[in-house]
Amino acid sequence: MTGARCDRVVTAGTFSLDGGTWDVENNVWVVGDAEECIVIDAAHDAKPILEAVAGRRVLAVLLTHAHDDHIGAAGDLSAATGAPSYLHPGDRVLWDRVHAFAPDQELADGDVFEVGGIRLRVLHTPGHAPGACCFYSEELGAVFTGDTLFQGGPGATGRSFSDFPTIIDSIREKVLSLPPATVVHTGHGDDTTVGAEAPDLDAWIARGH
Structure with a gap:
């Protein structure tokens, strides 16, 4: 096993x-070792994220999607660390509502990022937003789902640019196909596991939201 760790901010x-407009608390994930890291999401305020980075070299800022609570600090974080921001192009329509500048790079399904001896594989999981992505690490036994999957069900699909059947397909095909013991690190709230959520898929579909 590598010396990699995952810190939640x-x-x-x-x-x-x-x-x-709603008040929210967001999970930001800092994944890496003592020398380098990757930040997943840039929510609200760069300062506490930089405190968790603690002087390490930041290789990338990976954005699960472009709702404003997940990207508000992207510019400040990239400026402070020199790390490029990555967003799936499907979410530019949301990004452009928040920022006058473009994200630095595009994400694509199957892309792989390496940091601290582990790999993060991009899973394009539209539904909550058209460009929503999850990031899976076999080495950590974890998937970072943003707002695609939470403890207790899928992310919200009642607002613009979202779609319930699409998020169900994404979760079924890309997330619930991972090993059951895989820890699900979410964009808000507590962790869960693939195995804990998989039995409820039919109930989510029946509920329809």
Whole structure:
């Protein structure tokens, strides 16, 4: 096993879409070893994220999707670390509502990022947002799902650019196909596992949201 670790940073702010604004707390994940790391999501405020980075070299800022609560600190974080931001092009329509500048690089399904002796594989999982992505590490036995899958069910699909059947297909094909013991590190709230969520798929479909 490598010396890689995964640190969670919780940041607080707001999420705004479709004319509404809500107070939210977000999980930001810093994955790496003592020398280098990758940041997953850039929520609200760069300062606590930089404190968790603790002077390490940041290789990339990977964005699970472009709702404003997940990308608000992307510019500040990239400026402070020199690390490029990565976003799936399907979410540019959301990104452009928040930032006047473009993300540095595009994500694509199957891309692999290496850090601290582990790999993060990009899983394109549209539904909550068109360009939503998860990041899977076999070495860590974990998947970072953003707002695609939470403890207790799929992410919300009741707002613009979201679709319930699409998120169900994404979860079934890309997430629940992972080993049952895989830890699910979410964009908000507590962890779960693939095995804990998989039995409820039919109930989510019956509920329809």
